[in-house]
Amino acid sequence: MNLAIVGATGAVGQVTLRLIEARYPQHRNLKLLASKRSAGRKMNVNGKTFVVEETTDDSFDDVDIAFISVSTEASRRFGPVAARAGAMVIDDSSAFRMEQAVPLVVPEVNGSDLLWHDGIVSIPNCSTTPLVMVAHPLRQASPIRRIVADTYQSVSGAGGAAMDELREQTRTVMHGGPAEPNAQPQRIAFNVFPQIDGFNETGYTVEEQKMIDESRKILHAPDIALSATCVRVPVLVSHCVAAHLEFEQPVSAGEARELLSQMPGVTVQDDPAASVYPMPVSAAGCDDVFVGRIRKDASHPNGLAMWVVTDNLVKGAALNALQIAEEAVALGAVHGQRR
Known part of the structure; x- marks a missing residue:
């Protein structure tokens, strides 16, 4: 199957690619997508070099499954676009989780809910x-x-910038300096x-x-x-x-x-x-x-x-997404119950 990873350069996207290498070492039918800022970056997956592309409305032609791990705003924009193009969308944001027509799935708990998806499936919050x-x-x-x-x-639940902030604040405080919050609402080092x-x-x-x-x-x-x-x-x-x-x-x-x-x-x-x-x-x-x-x-x-x-980042996000895809394949539900 052709897989698209939207947010490929982010923390969850990179874990998703690592898990693809571990679980499907021969799989190279990938499209790596991100923001315009990250477009052009080269990433190696399963021995093949991919060039990250900017995510656009035309990014999902011939995509079977689109893993989306970006901001809620970006998910709301590109999730329906990918679904209309025929992809099964597995979204990591809160954009669609509580919509009645969107299954919210942890495969070991309610995998059978994938039988009634209509193009978009949501992953629950990592907690x-x-x-x-x-x-x-x-x-x-x-x-x-x-x-x-x-x-x-x-702090990885708040993204890469929050992880960097923890490292930097820790170094600063250890040397007697002030810890000014930026990526977090409060100081996180030693707190x-x-x-x-x-x-x-x-x-x-x-x-x-x-x-x-x-x-x-x-x-x-x-x-x-x-x-x-x-x-x-x-x-x-x-x-x-x-x-x-x-x-x-x-x-x-x-x-x-x-x-x-x-x-x-x-x-x-x-x-x-x-x-x-x-x-x-x-x-x-x-x-x-x-x-x-x-x-x-x-x-x-x-x-x-x-x-x-x-x-x-693993079971709380990337692994759960891959397991949803695996369960959908096993159930013959990748393309859903289109209404």
Whole structure:
């Protein structure tokens, strides 16, 4: 198939290309697209040199699948253009996630939703994906009534400029200089702050509301009570979630470990006595969602608490997109149910 990578020079785009090399080492039917500023850059993929092209309305002729990882504004412009040209669009932005006609997919959880896509499929926010990956197998034991999720999100979730800012601020502060924020709303070096994106009228941030709305849509569970607090931390890669789940009936920690260990794409790392638990540094570059510190929630007889970590650029974005494409191919749904 002919694949287009829109945003090929960005952080997620580059991870997507690395994963294509690892998963499909012979695949060279690629079109690398980016902004006008990045056009002309040369990139090597699977032994072939590609010249990055500017994304235009004519970029999607003969493209079967278009992976789009750019700004929400650019996605809104080019997503429908690519779909009209006949491509299956797999979009990483928030542009289409909550549209009723657009599936929001984590393949291990709701891959069958790809059967009804109409040209565009959305990837959830990188903090939503690990949460639904652990919630899905656990609800086999008992329906989930409530989730409280507190995230510890790396700066790569805000893009390459935020990563550069963390490195530069750290050097500056270490030498006694001032740390002036630019790519982030607050200083990030040796600091954490509870704001990712803007605030809405309820007092939740846009990022927190995404987790609430997207989790309900992916799990097909509109009545789950869900609250989130999203925090930016001075870590380059990997997002963490402290998750508290309340079930209709009690679920033991042992039963949870068993269910989670059977979930594709989830790895249980849970031996606190030996200091074995997920950490950002060990999850970086890995495909799986890692879960540990699984225990009864002391505040509720039907609750469980756990610690979840995943590489936000891999499973949180690029890998999930490729897995959506693979699932669509397996289902014969690349070109969707056109209406």
